[in-house]
Amino acid sequence: NAGVTQTPKFRVLKTGQSMTLLCAQDMNHEYMYWYRQDPGMGLRLIHYSVGEGTTAKGEVPDGYNVSRLKKQNFLLGLESAAPSQTSVYFCASSSAGLYGYTFGSGTRLTVV
């Protein structure tokens, strides 16, 4: 099925470890986004990309890095995980932003 695929779905990290979350879309969308979801806070934008080779900071970028080497993939990296990064991470893509996003099913990350 066409859509947005996130891997992994679950992960437990120790403080200080690093990891990369992968987001892949097969809809030829230009825009891609990474959000984190925390209870009572809705979704907050971490980073986004408006095309291959471009990235930009969102609302809460500290502690994260991203890369968009290929149009269909958007990677989110945590270089040194902290307990405050325990969250559910969602990737989304959009063809023009105006008409809404297609979301992935999320990655639940726990940092202990």
Add this chain to the structure above:
Amino acid sequence: GNSVTQMEGPVTLSEEAFLTINCTYTATGYPSLFWYVQYPGEGLQLLLKATKADDKGSNKGFEATYRKETTSFHLEKGSVQVSDSAVYFCALSDHAGGTSYGKLTFGQGTILTVHP
């Protein structure tokens, strides 16, 4: 900056009851407005949208009207079902051009539970 405020939950209703979830927004431009739904363990799905003032979005019995004069986009359904139990998010997006790039600003979400 942009912001979205939703009514606080959780909301608990009996099947066939009328649903309203309030949403108001603050935006610097002329935003598009959205309602997303998240079922347990899943990602968000677009429920409905409206792209200009007085537009009405509708889907699966849900409706919301873009009211520019009151900066509101309240979600309504005339008769809820148990299967409507989910978290509902109101969101806005400034126009995709310029420097906004379609970024969505979300409300905090409203948990809806419908009992038989």
